[in-house]
Amino acid sequence: MEGTNKDKQSLQDLLSHDLEFKYATSKKVLPGIRRVVAPNPSPYTLHGTGTYIIGSGEVAIIDPGPNIPSHIDALINETKGEKITHILVTHTHADHSPASRPLANLTGGIVMGYGPHGNEEGEEGADLSFTPDYLIKDKEIIKGYNWELECIHTPGHTSNHICYSVKGSKAILTGDHIMGWSTTLVSPPDGNMKDYFTSLEKMLLREEEYYIPSHGEMIKNPRRFVTALIGHRKMREKQIKKYLHTNKISYIPELVSKMYPNLDKRLIKAAGRSVLAHLLHMQELGYVQSSDSGWILI
Numbered sequence: 001m002e003g004t005n006k007d008k009q010s011l012q013d014l015l016s017h018d019l020e021f022k023y024a025t026s027k028k029v030l031p032g033i034r035r036v037v038a039p040n041p042s043p044y045t046l047h048g049t050g051t052y053i054i055g056s057g058e059v060a061i062i063d064p065g066p067n068i069p070s071h072i073d074a075l076i077n078e079t080k081g082e083k084i085t086h087i088l089v090t091h092t093h094a095d096h097s098p099a100s101r102p103l104a105n106l107t108g109g110i111v112m113g114y115g116p117h118g119n120e121e122g123e124e125g126a127d128l129s130f131t132p133d134y135l136i137k138d139k140e141i142i143k144g145y146n147w148e149l150e151c152i153h154t155p156g157h158t159s160n161h162i163c164y165s166v167k168g169s170k171a172i173l174t175g176d177h178i179m180g181w182s183t184t185l186v187s188p189p190d191g192n193m194k195d196y197f198t199s200l201e202k203m204l205l206r207e208e209e210y211y212i213p214s215h216g217e218m219i220k221n222p223r224r225f226v227t228a229l230i231g232h233r234k235m236r237e238k239q240i241k242k243y244l245h246t247n248k249i250s251y252i253p254e255l256v257s258k259m260y261p262n263l264d265k266r267l268i269k270a271a272g273r274s275v276l277a278h279l280l281h282m283q284e285l286g287y288v289q290s291s292d293s294g295w296i297l298i
Helices: 069-078 100-107 193-204 222-243 252-259 265-285
Strands: 027-030 033-037 050-054 058-062 083-088 110-113 141-143 148-153 162-166 171-175 210-213 288-291 294-297
Touching: 027 210, 033 069, 050 069, 050 210, 069 100, 083 100, 100 110, 148 193, 193 222, 193 265, 210 222, 222 252, 222 265, 252 265, 265 288
Parallel strands: 058 083, 083 110, 171 210
Antiparallel strands: 027 033, 033 050, 050 058, 141 148, 148 162, 162 171, 288 294
């Protein structure tokens, strides 16, 4: 799919660390959508995980977040006088799903997700305890009192990642599939770069006008943003081709040092996981080959 020059704008020009929020307090993002940011800031979560309250009166919670008592209390306080009927997760990482069961125990809300976590090998942040009461499916419509969600299966970041289109709002809650402040970590084997590319292309076919991520501010030109994400990933694979050799084995740490020369040391391991995801994708395409724990260009 070809885009205009505006569509092909650099991803770095589109990313933003800005977000107007106050911990333990909900803020309206769009009509029928409120956000409460969890107090778990880090190099991976920016200010913290965005938990979303959908509807009014009888509401859904999207990504209840980490099991932090003060955050769970904030969700209860910010829905005072309302009933939490549904608790949905975008995926099973420690900053998104662990609060689902404690919140359900307090409210009686039904916990919903695509399924338990997939392959745990190589992951540090997986929530392996998550078990939904109800398994949702791609394209399924979940209806509440005065809200409606369409489930969009978007594997890549994790195999069970779901985005939610909020009907009537022209918006999609994108979880960690598409973030407003950073690229998404893809960590094999549960994270899969081929799936991630496919899921990005899937989003390009959508008509919604706003993407609301779990981390970072709302994205107001999603087609341009997704096109830039795809371009950025293709650029990374071009870099790998540039730094690999046909007659000499290269290893992931040296690729990371060349591809991310000024990277925060706390993110080096994560960068290595994404480089591995790219290498596995490129191997499937026949561009590279693994050899003695390293990689060569074919």
